[in-house]
Amino acid sequence: MPLTFGTAGVRAPMGPGPERMNAGTVALVATAVARHVRTQEPAGSTVIVGGDARHGSAGFVDVVAAVLTAHGLVVVVPGSPVPTPVIAAAVRSRGAVAGLMVTASHNPATDNGIKVYGPDGAQIVPPTDSHIEQHLRTAEREGVGVPETGATGARVDPTLIDDYVDSVVAGLPAPARPPRVALTPVHGVGGEICRRVLAGIGVDDVTLVPGQERPDPDFPTVESPNPERPATTLRLRGVAEEIGADVALALDPDADRCAVGYRAPDGRWRMLDGDDTGGLLADHLLTTPLPGSVRASGSRSGVPVVASTIVSSRLPSLLVPARGGRHVETLTGFKWLVRAADPLLYAYEEAIGHCVLPRVVADKDGISAAGAWCAMVGSAGRSVGAGLDALAEEFGAHLRHNVAHPLVPGADPDAALRRAAERLGSTGTVTPLDGTDGVRVAVPGARAVIRPSGTEPLLKSYVEAWTTPRPSRSDREDAGRRLTALADRVAAAITS
Structure with missing residues (x-):
């Protein structure tokens, strides 16, 4: 099956054939984007194009640049591998009509x-994606070939990186007590740029994890480059322990996501999930606004908005109004989060994505999130563990269990979702999600969201249970039992 253009682009294994990433399919995608842009914008309009350090990225950037140039567009490239947020920021700062980032x-x-x-620097949404998909199918029928890439005509502008660093540094405060940081880019492209940003706000004591500090497209020291997985951050936690760090940070390979670790009360280093990180950052950003943020600019900007998604914790719905903000829940994905409402102060998703400077990067950005986290830890006057305890005291403890449930080969995820919903009807109240495939299951003191992956034959479940404020130990244990019971029922409904 040929590559299908999704709501933010395409992603697939590399190799020959129409269903994989190769020079031919990249040329088709670039042609589809170029034709769409030219229906909206005149010749001579600027498009920003970049890529990370993965296998094939440099060559694919050349193909994209050659195609766009052939369609009368001015292509600007950074000239070296860059994090995704650099390209997203450059689209807006340079007044470009589009941006393309080669990365998986x-x-x-x-x-x-x-x-x-798109021209707003955010990931594209309907109907733009369907328009590009139509152009893609037309280009396939026409048999569009790979252009000559020896001289693409692209303009190399390495100051795209400098401008990004300067803008992020200008948007972050210097912590009162700069923390000691252990950092890994997990063999990706974010390490040096993140270190520059941290240095710009006075955080100079940064140790990169040996063996993971430089880009390597084979990701040789990890089974998966996804920092959500505990094994991926094992070396980071070891370095944090060794150097006596205050903060542990893990970027994903294109540096648009950031996982954070802290020393737990038992002395061990643990990584927070996206919801714990999001709750602490939301609390901090609403009470201690970043320079130039909508909160810092006063009431004239309106009530500041904090956005999270339908699969994220219910905590922000309690916390944000209590801090004078407005909470908005969106569909999954930053293409929706950054468009939640104005004025947007902060957006996050449970999958360790954070947008802390929406005026600079209208997308998730692991580097600016790392800087905001260091500023918070260095100025909070309390430990991360104490911050989590304080939120539980005020809003109740929120326990989560998120799982991906593989389906049998050839199974239809939509049919599996319908069967699971029917089986869960006797468990609690089952309602469909608005605007997307999936269901919500509600029982007293707990809830679950189940939705298809969209890219793999599996269903994802997001289960949460909670306590009342000021929970006792027995309250937390009761919530844990509710969590386990609902998670087990969801798993049985999906897999039986």
Whole structure:
């Protein structure tokens, strides 16, 4: 099956054939984007194009640049591998009409892909994606070939990186007590740029994890370059322990996501999930605004908005109004989060994606999130563990259990979802999600969201249970039992 253009682009294993990433399919995708852009914008309009350090990325950038140039567009490239947020920021700062980033984010080393940004610097949404898909199918029928890439005509502008660093540094405060940091880019492209940003706000004591500090498209020290997985951050936690760090940070390979670790009360280093990180950052950003943020600019900008998704914790719905903000829940994906409402202060997703400077990067950005986290830890006057305890005291403890449930080969995820919903009807109240495939299951003191993956034959479940404020130990244990019971029922409904 040929590559299908999704809501932000394409991603697939590399190799020959129409269903994989190769020079031919990249040329088709670039042609589709170029034709769409030219229906909206005149010749001579600027498009920003970049890529990470994955296998094939440099060559794919050349192919994209050659195609766009042939369609009368001015292509600007950074001239070296860059994090995804650099391209997203440059689209907006340079007044470009689009941006294309060659990356497969945290996918395995065998994959690559292309993300597409609109003139607002955000990932594209309908109907733009369907228009590009139509152009893609037409280009396939026409048999569009791979252009000559020896002289693409692209303009190399390495100051795209400098401008990004300067903008992020300008948007972050210097912590009162700069923390000691252990950092890994997990063999990706974010390490040095993140270190520059941290240095710009006065955080100079940064140790990169040996063996993972430089880009390597094979990701040789990890089974998966996804920092959500505990094994991926094992070396990071070891370095944090060794150097007596205050903060542990893990970027994914294109540096648009950031996982953070802390020393737990038992002395061990643990990584927070996206919801714990999001709750702490939301609390901090609403009470201690970043320079130039909508909160810092005063009431004239309106009530500040914090956005999270339908699969994220319910905590922000309690916390944000209590801090004078407005909480908005969106569909999954930053293409929706950054468009939640104005004025947007902060957006996050449970999959360790954070947008802390929406005026600079209208997308998730692991590097600016790392800087905001260091500023918070260095100025909070309390430990991360104490911050988590304080949120539980005020809003109740929130326990989560998120699982991907593989389906049998050839199974239809939509049919599996319908069967699971029917089986869960006796468990609690089952309602369909608005605007997307999936269901929500509600029982007293707990809830679950189940939705198809969209890219793999599996269903994802997001189960949460909670306590009342000021929970006792027995309250937490009761919530844990509710969590386990609902998670087990969901798993049985999906797999039986």
